[in-house]
Amino acid sequence: MxxxxxxxxxxxxxxxxxxxxxxxxxxAAFFGVEYSSSLWGINLDIPSLAATQTGEGRTQASSNLSDVFQDFLLGREDTARQRVKLNQEQIVRNDTNAMFGRSRGVFASLLNSFSSGAVIVSIADATRSIAHNARATVIVPVMVSMAVYLFVWLFIQQTYRVVMRRMLLEGRLYxxxxxxxxxxxxxxxxxxxxxxxxxxxxxxxxxxxxxxxxxxxxxxxxxxxxxxxxxxxxxxxxxxxxxxxxxxxxxxxxxxxxxxxxxxxxxxxxxxxxxxxxxxxxxxxxxxxxxxxxxxxxxxxxxxxxxxxxxxxxxxFAKADAEEIRKAYADVAEAVDQMRSTIVAADRPRGFTGFLSQWLGIRIMHSNQVARYEEYREDSQQIRIGQEILDGTVYPGRLAPAPMPFSFRESRTISANRSYSLVNLIMMFFIFCFVGWVWEVSLAFITEGTFVNRGTLHGPWLPIYGTGGTIILTLLKRLRDKPAFEFAAAVVLCGCLEYFSSWYLEMTHDGQRWWDYTGYFLNLNGRICAEGLLTFGLGGLAIVYLLAPALDNLLSRIDAKKLGVVAVALLAVYCMDQAYSAKHPNIGAGITDYQDSSTAQVS
Structure with missing residues (x-):
């Protein structure tokens, strides 16, 4: 050796x-598979994530869960419920860290349910309501808990050990x-x-x-x-x-x-x-x-x-020769040869039009030069993907002992590397605003059973959703080839937008807030929180790679003049709503009275 x-x-x-x-x-470290010690510094800064500090020492969340689990297993249901109640009270008493709040939000609810053992009680109550059987109330929570634990441990943690070794083995040669x-x-x-x-x-x-x-x-x-x-x-x-x-x-x-x-x-x-x-x-x-x-x-x-x-x-351990790869990927080779024979080179757009399309992904008006260049880029990208396989730059999955399927995509209908016309961007802004409004109104209706017209405006739109979506499409245009950087940048960009919006509204409305994340896990001054940022990041990826291209295809089928009229009309109504709301903002229960509303989030 x-x-x-x-x-x-x-x-x-x-x-x-x-x-x-x-x-x-x-x-591997986050999954608790290997190298978890590298995250110990983070864990020290988040004591409430793994445990609750008491005067007698540290009571770990896993211990609380196992204690409740054991009580149910031994038939001590009343003891289990009392233990959960005490655990929940202890979490509330120790919720003194403004940044790592544990009293509100989805993350906090999930974390608290496991930390206190309430998840076991919830399963038991659900079982009783369905089965009306005392024994099932004890057995089912135990079985469900064991099944969930085994699934996570076995199908995620343990199989990830295999995944990481597979990727490292491929990286040696390819x-x-x-x-x-x-x-x-x-x-x-x-x-x-x-x-x-x-x-x-x-x-x-x-x-x-x-x-x-x-x-x-x-x-x-x-x-x-x-x-x-x-x-x-x-x-x-x-x-x-x-x-x-x-x-x-x-x-x-x-x-x-x-x-x-x-x-x-x-x-x-x-x-x-x-x-x-x-x-x-x-x-x-x-x-x-x-x-x-x-x-x-x-x-x-x-x-x-x-x-x-x-x-x-x-x-x-040894690359396949070109003939073997070409035989296994005959359809890919044929598609690449076909595209290469028909592809027409196009020059990069120059001037102000070129700058807008290349850096911001915006087309003020239709440009044949921009359209030709974007079509050429997409064809070139598809050829590159296929050629990487044929050249042996990536592992040929079809030749593995357990063959891995591969489909060569020639269609440009969902291509993310495109620029959007100004009219289509305006329409998408309002679509995002409306979808965000429907999302938050629906949350309020489901959790509180009442209609709440969320946001500072009176119309059916939440500008922060539309603004976030459009700035992701424009300011992050150059990152579309790198999804990981796109996600990170979307989180940062939308986080800054939400924080500034909260601060601006508070400064211009005598300290009034339209949302407050105080009590949410990982929040910053109550203006932004981890849940919102994660949602923005994932939503940004969905917008860039799925929603915006699909919407652009649909909007492009509509007559441009008619669509322009609709866009101008919407802008006019929106501006009037902004002007009116500047003096008469939308306020009230569930809107600015967020302490009495469990759904008051982004507005």
Missing amino acids: NRKEMKIQAKRQLRRHYWMIVVICLF GRIPASRFLYPLHTRQWPRMAWTMFVKNLFLSLWSLTIIGGIIKHYSYFLVPYIIAENPTIGAAKAIGLSRRMMKGHKWECFVAQLTFLGWHLLDIVTVGLSGIFYSNGYHASFFTEYYVYLRALAKRHGVEGSELLCDTRL
């Missing part, structure tokens, strides 16, 4: 796919790791088999752990199971575990020593409050043990280890 060479290769892979590997390891690989269990249609194999592996490990020494030894014996499944997810549980045991024979101490060489990085991770781990050492560690698996795999193949023939994903 040449550990030094493996570390050089690991560093090379980390540099090659730096941001993707950082994200892969960060997801120039790009598709983000779609996060759905590797679904694409291979082997999700249940992967989960079962990981379940059996953990079951065996748990039984061996009862012997203490046996648990340590078997930890290294089963070390390669996730890698084996990542290479060939069709392998059965017993075969994967047996193969890992044989491959690790004589290498357990070697693996232990290799782990010890990262001790310095783990200490640095602690000193830097997790930052060095998140941005370097976690990815370095994961890449190194990927190389270690490749090394042990080669030894197993060379020595004819029993079962090594099941490690048959040869395209993870």
Whole structure:
């Protein structure tokens, strides 16, 4: 074993796919799969997220949940309900951190229901109302809770171990790791088999752990199971575990020593409050043990280890030749050749028109030059995607032991890389305003049973939704090729918009607020909160990649002059509403009286 060479290769892979590997390891930390210690600094700043501080010490949320669970299991329902009540009162008493509020909002409600154990009581009450059976009231919550826990642990946490190893294995040889690989269990249609194999592996490990020494030894014996499944997810549980045991024979101490060489990085991770781990050492560690698996795999193949023939994903370690790829992707090759033969090059639009279309995604009027260039760009993008597969830049999923489907999209009808006419943008502004208004009015009606005309204006529109949607489409035009950056930028941009809007309305209306997130988990001065920002981020992605292109297609079918008249009429009515509302704003219960309304959110 040449550990030094493996570390050089690991560093090379980390540099090659730096941001993707950082994200892969960060997801592992958030899911509680691996590298969770890198988030300890964040957890220290959010004590209420994992536990509630009391005078007698820390009472963890998982302990509260398990205590309630145990009470129900033993038939002590009254004790369980009393425990939940005390837990909820304790959460309210300790809700003193303005930023990490626990009294309002969806995040806080979900967090509190698990922290206090109220979720168990809710399931029990729902069961009683349906079954009218005391025994079912006890059994069903227990079964549902166990099922939810097992599903999350097995089908998300444990299978993610396989996913991250698959992505790292592909990154060794290929120039790009598709983000779609996060759905590797679904694409291979082997999700249940992967989960079962990981379940059996953990079951065996748990039984061996009862012997203490046996648990340590078997930890290294089963070390390669996730890698084996990542290479060939069709392998059965017993075969994967047996193969890992044989491959690790004589290498357990070697693996232990290799782990010890990262001790310095783990200490640095602690000193830097997790930052060095998140941005370097976690990815370095994961890449190194990927190389270690490749090394042990080669030894197993060379020595004819029993079962090594099941490690048959040869395209993870040697690229297919052009003829083999072209045969497997004949439809893609044909589509690429067809598009390449018919594509017409177009010059980038210049001048003020070019600036608006390229940087802001706006067309004041129809421009043939802009239309031709956008069509050319979309065709070029489709050709690039297909050519990456044919050139072997990405792993050819159709050649995997568990083939992964791939559809080549030629249609431009939902292309996000387009510019929008000014009239269509105005119409989309009002559509977003109206959809936002319907959303919040519906929330008020469902939760409070009454109609509340939300917002500062009197008409059926909430300007912050329309403004947020249109600025995402315009100011973030250059980020549409990078969905992750688009999401982050949408969160920041809409967060700033909402914060400024709240401050401006308060300054211009004698301290009156139309929304207040005080009590919401992760809020800033009650003006913005994590729930709203997450909604804006996800909504921004939906607008950019789905809604806006679809709406643009529909609006473009309408006569431009008639649509222009409608847009001008809407603008006129909207401006009149703004002028009237400046002196006579929309106020009242559920609108500005947010303390008496559970639905007062963004207006």
